[in-house]
Amino acid sequence: MWVVKIGGSLSHDPSLRLWLTELREVGGGRVVIVPGGGDFADRVRQYQSEWQFDDLAAHNMCLLAMTQYGLMMQGVLPDLVIASSEAKVRRALRDGRVAVWVPTALMRDTPDAMSNWDTTSDSLAAWLSTMLNAERLMVVKSCPIDPDEPLETFAQNGVVDRRFFDYVRDANYVVELIGKDNVELMRDRLLNEPVTQGFVARGGV
Template sequence: MWVVKIGGSLSHEPTLRNWLDELCEVGGGRVVIVPGGGDFADKVRQYQSEWRFDDLVAHNMCLLAMTQYAIMMQGVRPELVLASSEAKIRRALRDGHVAVWVPTALMRDTPDAMSNWDTTSDSLAAWLSTMLNAERLIVVKSCPIFEDERLETLAATGVVDRRFVDYVNDANYVVELLNKDNVALMRDRLLNMPVT
């Protein structure tokens, strides 16, 4: 199983449809999509600045932002299956579908290590990859990604969130960052993925 995190920065990019089309075509039964927060999360930042509520509130709102993006993705490709739990993800994959994670189960009543701006959908995708025992985590970004760039550098420059490196440091899965234009590369990798 692969987890493919599609950044919110693709929410206005024509390539979003390409990613969803290819994942639906070749990823059925093998791929879980993690939506970013995109514009929806940017609004949370704006409201937090305006109303001064704490990061716990912002965290819960950002999970709903990711959920909105997930629903939008399903609107673009109706065969995508929204899944809010491990059981629902596994059922969707078992039925040959591509699952889109709806992270509402991570909403919190009290602060924890996830409920801050250092932990965004990038780290949540890594957390989900660990929980699902995924084989690979692909993080799709709209900015240029250089093959030999270290994760620490990407975190320091804001390409991935500050906690991402901690989440993937001891990962038993492959971590790969791809630019939005690398959809053909992802397709080739999925087509050559061993069937388990």
């Protein structure tokens, strides 16, 4: 099983449709897509700045932002299956489909380690990868990805969130950052590459 996190920065990018189409074509029964927050989450930041509500409310709103992006993905490609729980994810994969995970089950009544801006959809994708015992986590970004940069640098530069490295430090799955123009590399990985362990960064934008 693969978890593919598609950044919110692709929400207005023509490559989004290509990624979704290719994942459906070669990832049926294997792939779970995690949507980013995109400008849905950006609006949460704006409202929090205006109204000064706490991070718990912002966290729950950002989970709904990811859900909106996921629903948009399904709107673009109706064959995708919205899944809000592990059971629904696994059912979609058993049916040979591609699941889009929406994290509504992580909404909280009281603050916890996740309910802050240091933990975004990147870390949630890593959390899900661990929970599902995934083989690989592929994080698709629209910005350039330098394959020689250590993962910590991506966190320091805001390419992934601050908590991401903590979530994947001891991961038993492959972690790969990949540029949006490397859809063919993703396709090749799914079709041909044996499973290995570790961190890999791939550029392409």
